[in-house]
Amino acid sequence: MSARIGIVTFPGSLDDRDAARAVRLGGAEPVALWHDDAVLKSVDAVFLPGGFSYGDYLRCGAIARFSEVMGVVREAASRGMPVLGVCNGFQVLCESHLLPGALVRNAHLRYRNRPARMRVESVDTAWTNEYAPGAEVVFPAKHGEGRYVADEATLDRLEANGQVVFRYLDNPNGAMRDIAGIANEAGNVVGLMPHPEHAVEALTGPSTDGLGIVASVLAARPASRTFDQPV
């Protein structure tokens, strides 16, 4: 049976269908999860897609954090379930304190859409283990609030623990230490600003590098493990 990857739809999620396509093309089965239902439908991993949840009003991801589904995602993540947040999903993970730091307004103050070249800095995560260490990848980056910030101590800790997962080669937003994506200490929760799900087909993307994300989580899947809420 192929792995089941849950994709959460919040009001204002935009990339949920695209994430489902990427999951499908990567050989897994996408499963739709709804923000207002505290159920994970026996998925093996969760993908929080990009978009503008709740309009991204107030702060990106701030309101989505309070959704029913995030309660069970948080719980499952603590038990080791792989969770990926892309763009708005990354913001939700930071706002939910599943990942340290915050994503703030781009230093140049504009929304900018440009392919981002990045280096894979850590392959010890559930979502990057199939990449070669130090591999260069290109995903579209498109956001107005993607500048990663954290205090120096946190940044040092992230670096020391190998929790910096993706680093920009041409920093598009002023992110501290060129950070594009990070992981939690356990390596099962990963967030990044650029969009791997928009780099899965040569016809539509700047590369097909995004497929490595799905391949990684498939490879990381423990033989038989379910992260559903214990009954």
Place this chain on the structure above:
Amino acid sequence: MARVVVDVMLKSEILDPQGEAVLGALPRLGVNDVKSVRIGKRVEIEFDDEGVESEHSDDAAAKALEQSQIIADQLLANPVIENFTVSVLDEDAA
């Protein structure tokens, strides 16, 4: 009707590019003696008084303040990057 204001500002150590941009534009307005500009959010919260009506307006204000504290802490400000202050607006200032 209790009205509360929550002011949310970026922590001083966090770069505020919007404030910087405004600062950079000031000389064009002929203003040259500004040292810094910081831009944050002002959130005005208006509480419903139903049910509190009969109570003292002081109580209503106290309750509104307390609730606003929770709202600010949990939702309006992100403690990683922001600080906030909460204050009750004068009835007549409304």
Place this chain on the structure above:
Amino acid sequence: MARVVVDVMLKSEILDPQGEAVLGALPRLGVNDVKSVRIGKRVEIEFDDEGVESEHSDDAAAKALEQSQIIADQLLANPVIENFTVSVLDEDAA
């Protein structure tokens, strides 16, 4: 050192989708008695005192206020949809 605060709020008749979104989220925090939320900008402007140093601090404040009025009017607020208020911050509140 004069510090001025400019509060910029959407005019009351203008839709504030940000405020609406926050209002809609409050029940998730267990807060049910809020009637409205409006979100605007709070701009803190800090003036340089060089040159004004020798004068009275009142003069400095008055000048800062006047300049802030101009900044708010020309740059910070969009008169088509926003109103603003300008106030001097207490020295010690700083």
Place this chain on the structure above:
Amino acid sequence: MTRQLLDTVGVADATPDEKQPYAELGLADDEYARIRDILGRRPTQAELAMYSIMWSEHCSYKSSKVHLRQFGQKNPKTPRLLAGIGENAGVVAIDEHLAVTFKVESHNHPSFVEPKQGAATGVGGIIRDIIAMGARPIAVMDSLRFGELSHPDTARVLPGVVEGVGHYGNCVGLPNIGGETLFDPCYQGNPLVNALSVGVLPRERLQSMQASGVGNVVILLGAKTGRDGIGGVSVLASATFTEDDDSDSRPSVQVGDPFTEKLLIEACLELFDAGLVVGIQDLGGAGLTCALSETAAAGDGGMHVALERVPLRAEGMEPHDILASESQERMLAIVAPANVEQVLARARRWGLLATAIGEVTDTGRLVVDYHGQTVVDVPPASLADEGPVYHRPLSEPNDLALIAVDRAETLPRPATDEEIRRTVLDMAASPNLCDKSWITEQYDSSVFGNTVLGTPHDAGVVRLDERTGVGIAISLDGNGRYARLDPYTGAQLALAEAYRNVAVTGATPIAVTDCLNFGSPEDPHVMWQFERAVTGIADGCQKLGIPVTGGNVSFYNQTGREAIHPTPVIGVLGVIDDVSRRIPLGFGQTGDTIAMIGTTGEELSGSEWAWATHRHLGGVPPKVDFDHEMKLADLLSRLAGTEQLAAAHDLSEGGLAQALVEAICHSEMGANILLPEGADPFTYLFSESTGRVLIVIPRGQELAVRGACEQRGLPITPLGVVDASTDGLHLRDHFDIGRAELEGAWKGRIAAHLGE
């Protein structure tokens, strides 16, 4: 604030002589008399507000109607057309299963007053037209015109407009797949913001705006109703309020909420798929007034509405305020009583407000009650369909004959190779030709994962179906300078360019939408320009065999008495069977042949060269040849299907020189060009003769491509080869320009002008 007696139908009956501010509302004496005639009494305030809005130029098309009829009369009959002019947007069949709907609309004036919100709500409005047809919106485009790039007001308007277009589209999750940005002093006080949206639907999901089925329930979906955009009818306020109310609180500016729009899209599509709605209509200009009267008129003819049920955002709104409000992000659905609960539940699930406000009747009247008192009782067709029709006087502008003889072909030209080289660089750096990525990078282009070609390609190409690979191509084009010189030809040039831009991607053009931006219809010269442009488009579409499926007219684009250039903007939709066969912009590989299809004449009047280097506008625009365009389109779609082209690029503003600059900068490769024997390099590089395309032929395909051209009688001229090792433009025997120098001229101009 004390309120006087409500102006009900009963009150109106009893007070026939009450003075009414109809003139202030823009109604003429005879129009007001006709309203009294229709009603057999004086209108109530609410009715007066409704008539004044529905009979305005914007809603009734009273000046343009007699001319727009030509589209219907000349439109070629095609089985593809599932819904045409008169619907919210035209719908064309793509294959057995899928149909596409698309339309372009203006939001010019609001974007000048409040650039960001004006542009944003323009995008929001056109998206709701697409939803109303039963389609999922899948992309947007924007055609923008500003005053001089160096003018201080452009620094206010342009960034705001771009931010608004970007913010709204990005936030509802629609890729922006193209558009245009042009600068001319004539748009200084009157920028143009035209937004296009396109959507896709299974053919059987096509929706109608009919309020049919007596007893069916009228449901208002989406945002609360506030005082947005009721500026026009606010003169009625003084009649109802004894105490004066802050006039500031009656903004004409509307603020968009793309988040609510996104919820509207998802909720409406769910309702359509579940078969829960009988009719649907968006609320755009004229708000409830328009939606109620149009759905009622299109349906069984009667409707009853309890206005107090409309959820309000502002306090103290009067019936006429509620009816006139242009609050954004609202739709009106007609639902069978048995389905009402389900509709409300589904809306709730999406966090969307939904309220039953009335029902369909068979009375033939639109009756609106407010707290049980009748404030409106009118035949709905008198509002929606039977507005005034004007035959405005037309007269050719007096200066046209003089302008025609002031030909750009007589202007001094760069003489030496060095001067021509300089001209290539200066033109590349000019506002109209320079790189627009400062703008387009503020737009999401890849959301949905179906964008096959986006900016800076000639047309946007979007995949519709992952299984079959079928897709569409759209281009949006206009040229106000050409239209100023000759509105008939100018409009046809815009049509021909959009058509060719679609063809260049390998798609086959199938349908047209248009946005006609003009000055005041009360000016006979403007009205003449309008009539000529409409006739040009209608004749052109007839020749091309593709129908105009819908569009928009924007009049009164002027500053004082000075009208903008007549600016018809044309959107052409094409279909491509397999998007993987699309032809991109660029250069292919080293050794590929660069060639040009088409003929270069000495056509410089109205050109970018004449404007950029001499500030000159005169003469007659280039000739249009639709037969040639059709052959060209046929050729390109054939060559796309057989994958015999590596790349193609339309020649338009700036001519061959600019097309080469763009291909070089995009592909980061060089071009070795040798002009044909005896060709005058200046004319060859800068003439704007139409019907020309730069193509790149992979090695080994030259003969086949040449044969395909000759077979269709299309002239093809080899120009050189692609060279990845030399980088830049090498014009043999004349000059070289390195890529760094080209890019230095072409890139970064907009940011530099805006001081960023």
